[in-house]
Amino acid sequence: MRFIFVIFVLVITVLSCSKPKTRNGDHSTSALPPLAPGTESRHVSITTGNVTPAELITFARSLKGVPYKYGSVNPEQGFDCSGFVTCVFNHFGIRVPRPSVDFTFVNQPVSIEKARPGDLILFTGSDSSTRVVGHIGIVVSNHGGDLKFIHATSRKNYGVMETALTHYYQIRYMKTIRVFKQNDK
Numbered sequence: 001m002r003f004i005f006v007i008f009v010l011v012i013t014v015l016s017c018s019k020p021k022t023r024n025g026d027h028s029t030s031a032l033p034p035l036a037p038g039t040e041s042r043h044v045s046i047t048t049g050n051v052t053p054a055e056l057i058t059f060a061r062s063l064k065g066v067p068y069k070y071g072s073v074n075p076e077q078g079f080d081c082s083g084f085v086t087c088v089f090n091h092f093g094i095r096v097p098r099p100s101v102d103f104t105f106v107n108q109p110v111s112i113e114k115a116r117p118g119d120l121i122l123f124t125g126s127d128s129s130t131r132v133v134g135h136i137g138i139v140v141s142n143h144g145g146d147l148k149f150i151h152a153t154s155r156k157n158y159g160v161m162e163t164a165l166t167h168y169y170q171i172r173y174m175k176t177i178r179v180f181k182q183n184d185k
Contacts, residue, residue, distance in 0.1 A: 032093070033095065034086070034102070035097045036097070037097055037104070038105030039105055046089070046096055046106060048092075052182065053118025053182070054117070054118075056088060057138065057140050059088055060084075060140070060150050063075060063079075063084065064160050065161075066078055068153065080154075081136050081152045085103075085120065085136050085138060088138065103120060103177065104174075107120075107177045109175045109177055109178070115139045116139065116178075116183040117139055117141060117142075119138075119179060119180075121147075121173070122136050122176070131174070137149035137150060139176065147164070148165070150162045151163065
């Protein structure tokens, strides 16, 4: 009887550790190890290789409508804001930090006026008086100051969506991070 119990526990363990199913064949749910957070004196770099901003945004947009779920990187369950960014970048084999605050000292900051598709945009959490990064999104367009980004929000629409840089986000804006070197041209 003890032998059967041990076998049963092993089978359950193996099955629970197997790769989770995806919504469809295109959406990976396994996260790469996160990049360690940087510091003010030592920024960390996200290396994008040959991936283009257009490829990244196309994939990010394919996840629109996935619901919000705190702490998740799994499109089957939903995402929080940094879980969404993690899933999108990891889909292309690109490692990123996991919590939004760990993006504070990543790559090179650029002015919001120079934000380009694929750049990361960082905000405070919902309390704009606490000037610590608490939310993150990916810039999808910036035409004449009409900036839009895609993110997972816990607000009323609750999930992955594209949003204009409204007053609500302007007062929470912290910085924009250049991720793709081709955006420097």
